[in-house]
Amino acid sequence: MNAVRILIADDHEVVRQGVRAVLEGQPRWVVCGEASTGREAVAQALELRPDIVVLDISMPEMNGLEATRQIRRTMPAKILILTVHESDQVVSEVLDAGAHGYVLKTDAGRTLVEAIRALLHHKEFLTKRVHGVAARPAGSRLAAAATLASGRLTAREREVLQLLTEGKSNKEIGVVLGITTKTAETHRTHIMAKLNLHSMSELVRYAIRNRIIEP
Numbered sequence: 001m002n003a004v005r006i007l008i009a010d011d012h013e014v015v016r017q018g019v020r021a022v023l024e025g026q027p028r029w030v031v032c033g034e035a036s037t038g039r040e041a042v043a044q045a046l047e048l049r050p051d052i053v054v055l056d057i058s059m060p061e062m063n064g065l066e067a068t069r070q071i072r073r074t075m076p077a078k079i080l081i082l083t084v085h086e087s088d089q090v091v092s093e094v095l096d097a098g099a100h101g102y103v104l105k106t107d108a109g110r111t112l113v114e115a116i117r118a119l120l121h122h123k124e125f126l127t128k129r130v131h132g133v134a135a136r137p138a139g140s141r142l143a144a145a146a147t148l149a150s151g152r153l154t155a156r157e158r159e160v161l162q163l164l165t166e167g168k169s170n171k172e173i174g175v176v177l178g179i180t181t182k183t184a185e186t187h188r189t190h191i192m193a194k195l196n197l198h199s200m201s202e203l204v205r206y207a208i209r210n211r212i213i214e215p
Helices: 013-023 038-048 064-074 088-097 105-120 128-135 138-144 155-165 170-177 181-195 200-209
Strands: 004-009 029-035 052-055 078-083 101-104
Touching: 004 013, 004 038, 004 105, 013 029, 013 105, 029 038, 038 052, 038 064, 052 064, 052 105, 064 078, 064 088, 064 155, 078 105, 088 101, 101 105, 155 170, 155 181, 155 200, 170 181, 181 200
Parallel strands: 004 029, 004 052, 052 078, 078 101
Antiparallel strands: none
């Protein structure tokens, strides 16, 4: 029987170490990689081809929601969200983005292994406190979520939005994304127009409200 390969993505090293210890205590489960940003998570998923990706929501450079979308577009790995966020809106967003499971960090000691086993058997797993969200039709979940993933912004614009609200300049964004400074400026202009926002402070408030960045 082949080993189960798992990628862990969380911006806190102590969390990654704790999750690794729990998972590697299981027979034939191997943590094949760790990432501290959503962008690293996507890159490592493409390189390492894990069976399971354990993702936090709040990560720098690219949040777990956008990382979920990008991983799901390119490979069949099962994605388990491990987070502190307990709101129905966040659960709705990640399920509609393609995640297969959702576990609260406060429950991880009891349910993390159970959740991954469920995913390996092609079953969805949700922490009991948010389990009711899964019973809703996908369309109503999506309608209930006031999310920027509704199609107004492109994937690249969502990446630029997070980097902007983390305080990066157009030049720094260009370096991170491999685009020119002028292209980064153009994306910024399009983002502001699409969201009908007129200042960086409004953009930051939007990003916090939609859990793109932490306050």
